[in-house]
Amino acid sequence: MTERTILVVDDEPELLEMIRAIFARAGFARVVTAASAAEALALLGGRLPDMAVLDVMMPGMDGFALLQEIRARSSLPVLMLTARGEAEDRVSGFELGADDYLVKPFLPRELLLRVRAILSRAYPADRRVVRLAAAEVDLDRAEVRRGEETIALTAREYGVLRRLAESPGRIVTIGELCQSACGEHWQGYESTLMTHIRHLREKIEADPSAPESLLTAKGLGYKLIVREGME
């Protein structure tokens, strides 16, 4: 993932430098910057990056107009950055084809989480293997490998584990996991989720009664502790 090329467009030079530094510290070596939409379009005329991070409020052509130009040429994944955060701005961004939206000011980890999530969705061909304390989960094949043993995941178990793996180390709520397992109308699915969690622990933990990887946050949800993330 970190070998992907990211284009960042913002008219504030200090902000541009800060974002470039955030990506560099996270291992993204190929970060290209542009201080205006015109400069960005000139860069896009050459080799296309793998993703773009666009500021909305820029003098001259703004981020929305730049997004429209990008969409006219490609389906490049785009994250919009804005200092406004109005609901109508978010809707406009999504209607124009933005993949996600981040309101300034933001923490570096918030930016990195969104970028990684967008890249994971946009480039699923990247091999997705999650290494846990006692097992390895191959998300492409929906399999758990524990020593010599290979165990298949059910569709629902896969949905739950994939969602947890998207946010390693962070609590994912019961509702979000139910939604991953069974879709939008998940109310009433909570007790079935507990069954999926129990089965998952039996597959990925050395001792399901003392889990090291799939932990409970009581009353809130669950979190997945990974040794190494997705490749």
Add this chain to the structure above:
Amino acid sequence: MSAQRFLRRCLAPCAKLLPLMLAANLVLVFLAILLPVGALVGAVPVTAANFALMLWVLRRQMRRADEAAGALLAGAERIAGGERAALPEDGEYPELCAALNRAGYRAEERERTRVEWVRGISHDIRTPLSLVLGYAGALEDDLALPAEARAQAGIIRRQSERLRRLVEDLNLISKLEAHMRPLEPALLSPAELARRAAVDFLEQEPDARWPVALCAEGAPEAIWGDESLLARMLGNLLLNAAAHNPGGCHIWLRVNGGEGFCRFVVADDGAGAPAEKLAELNAEDFPDQVYRATGGDGATHGLGLRLVCRVVQAHSGRVRFANESPHGFLAETTLPAGRAAICCRD
């Protein structure tokens, strides 16, 4: 309007009938002189008819004046509520109606200007705050730095996040108070709302000084509400508990309900609030009070809780603040579960 002018206005139509009444009375006098008996017989019904006519006209005018005064009062109350008066300028008291309409229009324009000013300020603050928050976060996460430097960066990061939240609250309050933030009602799971609020809070404050215990037994399966506003309400209540107990405290987030309503309770075992502060928070006009800071511990009962009250108001709910026994603070918000309660406020 003075009583004299009011009476003059009520009696004005009588002036139009004056010539007729004068003629009738002259005829009566003439008949009384010529034919005392006939005049006596004829005078009684004519006099009675005179009085009845005058009374009917007076009563009709008083009723019309009363209705017009009621409409004027309603228009004045709409202006006080931040809306236009929208009074008809071709009926009773046209000058007064036109003046109230102009006053309402100007009040609306002033409110809109205020909201735009707040929005502009909050927009201008965001970019410099982005740099402060971004670099503070990066320094805090930099393992190459000494622990003390990283801890100091953490303080800068936390205070920057607090500033971020203040700016967002200020922006949102100004829009809610000016009725420029329409509700976006959706069917929500209150238990899941509470879970996400707790998780967001724990991610912002990961050092475990404020553990949150959630209990959603008895929570309704679904309620109608504006998801982002309700999330903000719960987030502010959790942050309020942390802000007033910097040394740490336990926080409980309870969700329950009954027929047609849902209740969120955020309680802690911290310091609680002084009695006069509780009285201020529970006053009906608390959200209308200007943002103020307390003295003493330097903590504030201002913007965050004011936003909570505005969100509850927007959902036609009610909020109660109290101290817990033996110590601690409690905020209880009760919201109607149905769509009608919030849609009527759009």
